[in-house]
Amino acid sequence: MHRRLWALGAMATLLLSGCGSSTASSSSSNSKQITITFDAMEYSAASNKYFPAFVKEFEASHPNIHVHLRVINWSLGHQVLDTEIGGGHAPNVAIIGTRWLPSYVNSGLLVPLTSFMTPTFSKEFYPAALASIRYKNVQYSLPEAMSIRLMVYNKSLFSKAGISGPPKTWSQLATDAIKIHRITGQSGYGLVGSQVETSLDYWYTMWGFGGHIFRNGRGTLTSAPDLKALEYLDNLIKSGGTEPNVTASTRAGLETQFSSGKVGMMIDGPWLVKEALANHIPVGVASIPAQPGVSPLNPAITDSMVMFKGPNEKASWEFMKFMFTKPIRTTFDKTEGMLPTMKTVGAESYFEKSPVFRPYLKALSGPTRHEPVVPHFDAISLAVTNAVEAAYSHVTSPQQALSQANAKVTAALK
Amino acid sequence: MKNTACPPKGSEPLMSTSRHRWQGLIYLMPALLVITMAVGYPIVHLFEMAFGQTNSFGIITGNAGFKNFSGLFASGLMRVMLNTVIWTAGILVPTIIISLALAYAVSLPLKGQSFFRTIIIIPWAIPLTIVAILGDMAFNSTYGQVNTLLLQLHLISHPIGWLATARTSFPVMMILAIWVSIPFTTLTLLSGIQAVPGEILEASAIDGAKGFYRFRKIILPQITNALQLVVLINLAYIFNSFPIIWIMTQGGPASTSSTITIFVYQLAFTLGQFGQAGAAALLAFIILMGLGVAYVKVYRRTEGNLL
Structure with a gap:
């Protein structure tokens, strides 16, 4: 009986050490590979197609960064994020309801984006879009999706x-x-x-x-x-x-x-x-x-994209910047029927001449109010x-x- | 000489039994570990949360004593508990009665018996979320099939807002919950009925027992174990049910159709009050355990004569 137990113990040790060595070798062979996690919210069924496509495109242009994507149902989004944060597994980048922003900022979880955002980058957004998600006069997030009612x-x-x-x-x-x-x-x-x-x-x-x-x-x-x-x-x-x-x-x-x-x-x-x-x-x-x-x-109601504090902030910002390029925004806004938050997208004839978007874009340049x-x-x-x-x-x-x-x-x- | 070399009479089997016990325990260790992790740890954590100070992410930051419990009453715990009692009793009792009748009916050697047994399982095959979404559509006040049918049959003069008040939404949701609870209950009771020895049934038939009398006096006393099992499982399952109410009303309007699980969920994930949510969940756990133990005790005392 004792012999059997020893044998089992030895086998387990071998298996565990085998697992360890394999992990070590795989990490050493990809030492420059960075993995970031992106929690995206499901705006519609199409989100399960375009978000993976965006990630694929990003990875093709940034071969050293791997994005682990999770598309989460909006109604469960807050719960899932809080559970991840509570478990010490906050994502690197996430789409959030702007309502959740203050609690994340006050808990010291978010990276202020002001140090990353160049004046040229900031100027690409409609001022109302950026202003609607500013908290304590600091830009902690980018306007992911905006709608005026x-x-x-x-x-x-x-x-x-x-x-x-x-x-x-x-x-x-x-x-x-x-x-x-x-x-x-x-x-x-x-x-x-x-x-x-x-x-x-x-x-x-x-x-x-x-x-x-x-x-x-x-x-x-x-x-x-x-x-x-x-x-x-x-x-x-x-x-x-x-x-x-x-x-x-x-x-x-x-x-x-x-x-x-x-x-x-x-x-x-x-x-x-x-x-x-x-x-x-x-x-x-x-x-x-x-x-x-x-x-x-x-x-006006705006959803935000935020960066959580942690390793790989530079890689996370690279990804966020990519997500706010004209082709990505155009696809997202067109598919989901959202108002463009970036001027270059809003200037496209599809939005400017559209009977759907035109009145909303016009309202965007007028006086608006936001949920506090x-x-x-x-x-x-x-x-x-x-x-x-x-x-x-x-x-x-x-x-x-x-x-x-x-x-x-x-x-x-x- | 030979006798002195041998161990005392009876000692070998004792040692052997003791060794077997230890061996058995070692074999059981993986399962025991899994059970401890899966059941024990959440219960310990529930206690920690209930008596702890938590932040909005559910991380325990200190000790709160009974503060989380005292805050529950101001948050509307009593109304929610009353709703939970109505919800549980209103689903459990009809489920057991209907399932008993169905189980007995499909146990009889009738034509098309297997067809009816298959039909009974169908609600079980549909995910609960889908049932709730379909229910939400069917009972929609404007385009729901239920109103359309009732209007066509001239049973109502104008569409009813089934989900507009708890007075109508609660019974509607309970009907759906009964519908999804029946398959498991019926099948478990059916297996109990099928296990009744044929000799007993034959003897009772010779003695002239038939119909409801045969069911009540011969079959029912023989399926007490199955009955106890389905009551206990359904009690826990119905008491803790969440998807139907959440999808159809989210406990509204104004929390009037909210039960303890909706209450706990909203405390934790809408209000970020994880400590209070833990306290409410612990209370629910204690009540459920108490109900379960009380039921088993009463059941045993009455030797199964309690339904």
Whole structure:
């Protein structure tokens, strides 16, 4: 028995030493080979094709750098990244939601890109695109994907309802939306009331009423404009100005309805225009309404590409620079229907003349607003989502709902 | 002389047994190590997180005592626990009853028996995520097939927003969960029924036992082990289920359809409160263990007369 055990032990030692020597020899033969990890997010099914193609192209021009690519589902992205970081395996380069940026910066995980970015490189971006993702006045990230949200309306339903053009104020929007529903039988205004983007759809209205999410480190959801905005949306639902069952409506679901001609208007990005035109729905695009006295600002949402601290920062920057070259950006923006973040791409005739992109590019040069880049923004967003859903489903009054959420917002900001 | 050279009577078998035990333990070591790593380590880590101070990446940075637990109640733990109890009981009881009926039905020597047994397995073959996505589409208020069918049959006058409130979304999701729980439960119970000795069934038939009486008095007492197994496995599985609710409502609107797993997930990955998430998960673990142990004890005390 003892002999058998010794024999087993000896075999195991041999196997282990064999493994060790093989690893050592392979690493010594490729001593100049650098491997970096890139966590990309899945924007659509096409992401699984173009991201590997980009990496392949990069590796062909940089034979000493190997990129280990992981394409992660957006809905799991934050969880996967945090788990990797928690386990001590942060990627070298990653695409992130800009909402996550503050917590990564405050934990000292990201490399400031200012030392890498030359003035010539910086000038290639639209200033609004870079500004939208700046945190504490430092550029920690590059604008991976950007979209401005505008009012997209169905010209056919507007015409049938006898409405000459898109509403400029929220009060006008309510009148038009109810009219569309009454005359055409379709939904007037598509309002997201389910899951993560519920808060965003509320913010469009709240900003249009002159409200804010917070100010000076405290929640301002109990202020008059914030409350008026939620009461306005609640009344719009009750008076039939929106789709029925708002609390079951996700943005993706509403987009499908809009593209099949069942919604009069909704606030969304250029991909909705692309989808609707593909379905032969005549659409127009306009600025988001604002109440009289409030300046209309179109909200811009940007995803970021960041570099995590660690070895091979130079190689990581080489890769990031490659990802922000004209051919790569053009392919990405065209495929995903995103707004160009680089001027050379935006100047291409495909974008300039496109009925899909033209109004959005025009809005990009006008006044825009961004979701605030503050720590714990996901917690703020969840608190507001729950409050708005509670008000829409009449679990609580708008006032009670916002009051409860405001305490959570203030707590999250501390 | 010969006798003194021999070991005392009975000592050889004892030594041999002892050696066999050690040998057996050595052979079991790899499996024990894997089990310790796979089950033991996560439980220890769960305790560490529940009583630890954590950063937003789940790394433990200090000791928090019971602070993580006290914060749970303000975060809505009680409502979530009530939902979890309704969710678990509302799926477990119908699953067991329907599966018992189905298992008994397909155990009978009927025409097309193998066809029906195959049909029962089908929900098991569909990934849970797909079931949830299909359910989400089917119960969509605008273009869902359920509303379309009900409208065509004039059973409803206007589309119902099935997923718009917890009052309707919870039962809808429970129906889907029952549907996916039935195959495993039915097959396990069927194997229990098939293991009932033929002589017992024949004797009962001669004595005139048939129909529901035969099932309740003859078969049910014979499949208590299988029944106990499916109740325990389903209890843990349903209590911890996540994909259906997450895909269809994400616990909304306003967390009204949230169960403990959704609550833990949101605490950890939306709010970055890993310590509180650990505390909630530990509470859920203790409750589940308690329920399991209590069930087995009561089951044994009543000698299987408890369903």
